[in-house]
Amino acid sequence: MPHSPKTVALALAGALLGVLPLAASAQDRQLEALTAIHGACASAEAGHNDVLYSVMLDGPTQLEVIEGDEEGEVVFAVTGVRNLRAFGGRVQFVPSHLERVGFIAGGERVQALEVARARGVRVRLGFFLGFDEPERRACLVRPPQSVTAVRADIAFVEMVAADGSVLAREDTDRLRAWNDDPARQRQDAAAGVVVGPPTVANITLPEPWTRAFRTAGITRALLACHAAGGDRGASDEAMAQVRMRVDARTGRIDDAVVEVGNVADEAENTCIVAALRQATLPALGGEARIVEVRIPVRLHAAR
DSSP states (O other), X not given: OOOOOOOSSOOSTTOOOOOBOGGGOOSSEEOOSHHHHHXXXXXXXXXXXXXXXXXXXXXXXXXXXXXXXXXXXXXXXXXXXXXXXXXXXXXXXXXXXXXXXXXXXXXXXXXXXXXXXXXXXXXXXXXXXXXXXXXXXXXXXXXXXXXXXXXXXXXXXXXXXXXXXXXXXXXOHHHHHHHHOHHHHHHHHHTTEEEOOOEETTEEOOHHHHHHTSOHHHHHHHHHHHHHHHHTTOOSEEEEEEEEXXXXXXXXXXXXXXXXXXXXXXXXXXXXXXXXXXXXXXXXXXXXXXXXEEEEEEEEOOO
């Protein structure tokens, strides 16, 4: 899975997000104890280098405001070694290529994130261990009273408010490569559901939109739709493309319908649409407009 280490800031197609519930992040294993970090490090040493982990950094996180690469762009950057620690300072994260970790903002989002920063936010870090260079040691594990050092291949970073809502998120090329890996796609297919990446005018939307349609809850709902359709005599193999009208300013889904497909059972089509409408979509930012989003879905009966 190729990755370019030249990461200036963790970019999400230049767009910052609106409020996104933590429940939309269903792919990662959240580590909530020092022992879990040590276990992840041992797993990486054993050669399991493609597991996506996440951890909440110690907070509140101090974010430095610096000038971005584009005119009018601002980066809320996580700076200083103490801002990349977890579990009361007992774990120190070091980005594997020393890339800058931060949130890119422009326009009205700058003020909104500045207000959030003043109120105090925390940062959740998504990472792999040994993803880029599996031959290198990913961790220096020390006893609990000392500091364990983790060389983290950053996958994503989220700015989290006190109520747990995600105010901003940035994904890296690593995460996109991981999601696009054919082996992972085959695993998804074996589960009975494959939700393709959402597109607008044949342009793939940012990764958080793809993740929003692939949560565990939506996957279970789609499987239930297809199982019920099978009970009514529908085909074992199903394909549908759902077209949605979405307000890009807010991520609100205004309308949705199965545009094309081979599901002759109308009740199943209605169920598929309802399942996908459960998605919580982040605002894209930029010009406010209604966009037509298309999401391909493939389902097959459990075997």
